[in-house]
Every structure is written in structure tokens, then in C-alpha cells.
Amino acid sequence: xxxxxxxxxxxxxxxxxxxLSANIVGTMNFYRKMPNLFFDAxxxxxxxxxxxxxxxxxxxxxxxxxxNRFTRPQKEKMIRSVNSDWIDLxxxxxxxxxxxxxxxxxxxxxFA
Numbered sequence: 001x002x003x004x005x006x007x008x009x010x011x012x013x014x015x016x017x018x019x020l021s022a023n024i025v026g027t028m029n030f031y032r033k034m035p036n037l038f039f040d041a042x043x044x045x046x047x048x049x050x051x052x053x054x055x056x057x058x059x060x061x062x063x064x065x066x067x068n069r070f071t072r073p074q075k076e077k078m079i080r081s082v083n084s085d086w087i088d089l090x091x092x093x094x095x096x097x098x099x100x101x102x103x104x105x106x107x108x109x110x111f112a
Contacts, residue, residue, distance in 0.1 A: 028046075049089065
């Protein structure tokens with residue numbers, strides 16, 4: 001089963017949080033629905049700015065520990081290497097999830 005290592009931030013980029021998840025879309029939905037669970041209202045972590053997809057749980061845990069030890073400038077450099085404008089990547093994830101469901105659940109139409 002695939003695992004994801006991700007970095008999320010607030011709208012002002014003040015906080016960077018490294019996380020590990022098997023269901024990144026579900027995790028982002030959780031952060032959006034429970035905005036004040038971990039942080040106050042001004043520091044809602046709702047912007048997914050970086051993620052990696054890994055094949056095994058062991059690889060993901062090792063990568064998570066490695067990235068978690070980074071300093072803030074190192075994390076920023078890593079984010080900017082793939083997402084220079086720090087845009088929220090969550091809409092793309094939702095699109096991919098919907099797209100894969102629609103292609104796998106299509107029925108075959110016969111034109112007789």
C-alpha cells in the first residue's frame with residue numbers, strides 16, 4: 001500500500017508541518033474540518049505544499065524522519081524545488097482521485 005510524506009502550511013507560511021499518511025486526501029479533509037484542533041484560528045494548516053508517494057511503510061517512515069529533521073530553510077528549499085509558488089496541491093489530488101474512480105467504474109456501452 002502506498003504511503004505519503006507531506007508538508008502542509010498555513011496561509012501565511014508561518015508554520016510547516018511534516019506528516020505521514022496512507023490516505024493523503026482523507027488527511028487533508030481532516031485538517032480542514034478540524035482547523036482549531038492543533039493550532040489557533042490564525043494558524044490553520046490547510047495548504048498542502050509538498051508530498052512524496054512511497055511504496056512501503058518502512059520507506060515512508062524513514063523519509064518522514066529524514067525530512068522532519070530538516071531546518072526550516074531546508075524544507076523551504078525542498079518545497080520551492082517542486083512548488084515554487086507554494087500553491088495548494090490538494091485540488092489536484094481530489095481530481096486524480098475522482099478521475100481514477102470514474103475511469104474504473106465506467107460501463108461498456110454497446111452500439112447495436
